[in-house]
Amino acid sequence: GAGVSQSPSNKVTEKGKDVELRCDPISGHTALYWYRQSLGQGLEFLIYFQGNSAPDKSGLPSDRFSAERTGGSVSTLTIQRTQQEDSAVYLCASSLVIRVETQYFGPGTRLLVL
Amino acid sequence: AQRVTQPEKLLSVFKGAPVELKCNYSYSGSPELFWYVQYSRQRLQLLLRHISRESIKGFTADLNKGETSFHLKKPFAQEEDSAMYYCGLMIYNQGGKLIFGQGTELSVKP
Numbered sequence: 001g002a003g004v005s006q007s008p009s010n011k012v013t014e015k016g017k018d019v020e021l022r023c024d025p026i027s028g029h030t031a032l033y034w035y036r037q038s039l040g041q042g043l044e045f046l047i048y049f050q051g052n053s054a055p056d057k058s059g060l061p062s063d064r065f066s067a068e069r070t071g072g073s074v075s076t077l078t079i080q081r082t083q084q085e086d087s088a089v090y091l092c093a094s095s096l097v098i099r100v101e102t103q104y105f106g107p108g109t110r111l112l113v114l
Numbered sequence: 115a116q117r118v119t120q121p122e123k124l125l126s127v128f129k130g131a132p133v134e135l136k137c138n139y140s141y142s143g144s145p146e147l148f149w150y151v152q153y154s155r156q157r158l159q160l161l162l163r164h165i166s167r168e169s170i171k172g173f174t175a176d177l178n179k180g181e182t183s184f185h186l187k188k189p190f191a192q193e194e195d196s197a198m199y200y201c202g203l204m205i206y207n208q209g210g211k212l213i214f215g216q217g218t219e220l221s222v223k224p
Binding site: 003031033035042043044045048050055056058059091093095098099100102103104105106107108 | 150157158159160163200204206208209210211212213214215216217
């Protein structure tokens, strides 16, 4: 079946603008994770969802970052008032259930803040 | 503290040579460890996980709790093994989120 998809694949924005990144997990996967891949920080965890709830938001770098998931499927990561340090590849992963299953990663959204 | 360390940013070997990518972890619970690989222009994908004790593409990794290590090994490297490798630690009581090392770029020269 189809894998995890993310859109847009690339996003260029100006500092101070808001951006929305979308993730479509594998159908039937209840767990969804967001990670960020940047040159200086490597791969870092941002937030995860179990169904529509987000029990752990500890990885979000600031209150400019938020995420939601609706219908137990699509998730949106929103970055408000973007800063240059937000430039990175944002990865989404899903798994059948939390904790015990392999996470399947999407292709990522490459965000560049000018 | 939960931490994964991959000490080498870049590892360069010749085709046919043995390769070992190092991974050390710090975790108070029972560790569940993974190796993920990202080939050029492809998405991150699971290479292997310690609980399955399998060999994928000739790679193996053994969990050494005494040394808190999970090094990835292959006896004879191939050019197609050139990629970015990430060691990951699953945090069981935090939804199964993965803590990754900084990654090691493996370059296999002909």
